[in-house]
Amino acid sequence: MKKRLRKYKIRYKRVFFAAAILFAGISFLYLLFHPVLLKASTIEVEINSEFKPEDQILFVLGDDKEVKIDGEVDTSKLGEYTINYKLHQYQKEVKIKVQDTKAPSITTKNLKTDMIQDIEPASFIEKCEDATEVTYHFANQEDFTKPGRYEVPIIATDQGKNETRTSAILERCEDIKAPTIEHSDKKIEFKQGLLPDFLEDVSIKDDFDENPSLDTDTSQVNFDQPGDYTLIYIGRDRSGNETQKTRSLTILKNEELNQKIVYLTFDDGPSKNTERILKILDQYDVKATFFVTGNQPSYNDWLKVAHEKGHTIGLHTFTHDFASVYSSTDAYYDDLRKIQDMVKDITNEEVKLVRFPGGSSNTISKQYFPKIMTILTKSLQDKGYQYFDWNCDSGDASGNNIPADTLIQNATACQSQYINILMHDTAAKDTTVEALPKIIEHYKSEGYVFKAIEIDSFAPHHGVNN
Numbered sequence: 528m529k530k531r532l533r534k535y536k537i538r539y540k541r542v543f544f545a546a547a548i549l550f551a552g553i554s555f556l557y558l559l560f561h562p563v564l565l566k567a568s569t570i571e572v573e574i575n576s577e578f579k580p581e582d583q584i585l586f587v588l589g590d591d592k593e594v595k596i597d598g599e600v601d602t603s604k605l606g607e608y609t610i611n612y613k614l615h616q617y618q619k620e621v622k623i624k625v626q627d628t629k630a631p632s633i634t635t636k637n638l639k640t641d642m643i644q645d646i647e648p649a650s651f652i653e654k655c656e657d658a659t660e661v662t663y664h665f666a667n668q669e670d671f672t673k674p675g676r677y678e679v680p681i682i683a684t685d686q687g688k689n690e691t692r693t694s695a696i697l698e699r700c701e702d703i704k705a706p707t708i709e710h711s712d713k714k715i716e717f718k719q720g721l722l723p724d725f726l727e728d729v730s731i732k733d734d735f736d737e738n739p740s741l742d743t744d745t746s747q748v749n750f751d752q753p754g755d756y757t758l759i760y761i762g763r764d765r766s767g768n769e770t771q772k773t774r775s776l777t778i779l780k781n782e783e784l785n786q787k788i789v790y791l792t793f794d795d796g797p798s799k800n801t802e803r804i805l806k807i808l809d810q811y812d813v814k815a816t817f818f819v820t821g822n823q824p825s826y827n828d829w830l831k832v833a834h835e836k837g838h839t840i841g842l843h844t845f846t847h848d849f850a851s852v853y854s855s856t857d858a859y860y861d862d863l864r865k866i867q868d869m870v871k872d873i874t875n876e877e878v879k880l881v882r883f884p885g886g887s888s889n890t891i892s893k894q895y896f897p898k899i900m901t902i903l904t905k906s907l908q909d910k911g912y913q914y915f916d917w918n919c920d921s922g923d924a925s926g927n928n929i930p931a932d933t934l935i936q937n938a939t940a941c942q943s944q945y946i947n948i949l950m951h952d953t954a955a956k957d958t959t960v961e962a963l964p965k966i967i968e969h970y971k972s973e974g975y976v977f978k979a980i981e982i983d984s985f986a987p988h989h990g991v992n993n
């Protein structure tokens with residue numbers, strides 16, 4: 528019995544020993560042919576998690592620095608990616624599946640609507656958190672055509688097809704309340720022939736309709752006759768509820784109504800030419816407007832003379848440096864205040880006539896501050912300023928010493944009732960001064976009068992392009 532047991536033990540040991548050698552041999556052979564041992568041949572990775580291809584290597588027979596890894600995994604996008612591991616002649620591919628296994632986390636909100644509003648599943652979603660795009664649908668075929676309270680089951684599905692089920696309350700009501708109309712206390716008062724925007728300071732609100740209509744009824748106003756009138760604002764929501772609000776307006780007599788007027792304007796001065804320009808204006812007994820800068824204060828005394836002679840001084844820009852003036856709205860108003868202060872020192876008046884550097888239609892400001900002209904054209908007027916572009920261009924901005932004949936041709940080609948002519952008052956533009964007499968003579972012969980710009984004068988506005 529004892530002998531037998533010993534024999535068995537010996538045999539067992541031998542078998543074990545042989546098996547171990549066999550296993551080691553097979554493993555070695557396997558490694559010889561597969562020198563890069565990887566964790567798995569297909570790997571699943573959750574979207575947006577970190578993935579490093581080198582972490583997949585379990586063992587390398589040889590120098591693991593020599594393993595070349597090819598391929599990329601974008602863990603921010605669902606999909607299947609392939610990574611190639613190469614060591615000398617050996618190569619092995621691993622498939623990486625980036626997947627989304629977590630259902631969206633959804634917060635809903637309840638809705639109260641009129642009978643008209645389209646009800647979309649997404650309207651009930653207050654907040655949604657998920658790694659991929661989520662779509663929503665109603666769990667049941669819903670019919671919201673009757674007033675009442677509905678409990679609405681909603682299913683949110685992400686791109687990994689994970690679903691979250693939730694629900695919200697919809698209250699469908701008949702809208703029987705009309706919208707409300709509000710406007711500022713500003714008195715509507717304008718000169719005959721100059722139509723203001725009646726809707727400028729008017730707002731309308733409705734309890735259900737986000738975009739109620741707002742119209743103006745001026746059938747009781749005789750625009751040809753100065754006097755006090757009433758206009759009616761009419762607001763309507765989409766359910767057909769209507770409201771009206773009346774507002775009084777005054778049309779003032781307009782002496783200029785049937786006049787043909789030229790507004791001569793000179794930008795960028797004062798300069799050594801201001802004196803010459805003033806002399807010509809005196810000779811023809813006409814008035815003009817100077818949109819000035821702060822760049823040549825040594826000539827500011829001529830602005831004082833211009834003001835005393837009844838010409839008006841407008842605000843162009845203190846520095847005329849587009850890059851700084853249009854770098855922000857604050858920068859614009861900073862520059863405007865500086866030129867306003869300078870003009871106040873000269874004229875003793877808080878001038879609110881503005882000409883934008885480059886005009887309101889300039890596109891150059893876009894490179895410094897997108898949409899700045901859209902903001903400034905509105906905010907300037909809200910602050911009580913008016914900006915004056917031009918509707919007649921002498922062309923003297925296109926270069927220096929453009930022949931006077933060319934300038935005359937450009938500046939006399941305009942034909943509207945009110946003409947605002949753009950010219951420049953700078954040292955380099957002598958031909959503008961030379962052209963001026965002929966330009967004045969032309970319009971005088973056409974029956975135009977020449978006026979300096981006032982705050983309520985005709986204000987041509989270019990379209991804003993930024």
Ligand SMILES: [Zn+2]
Nearest residue numbers: 794795884885
């Ligand atoms: Zn200018």
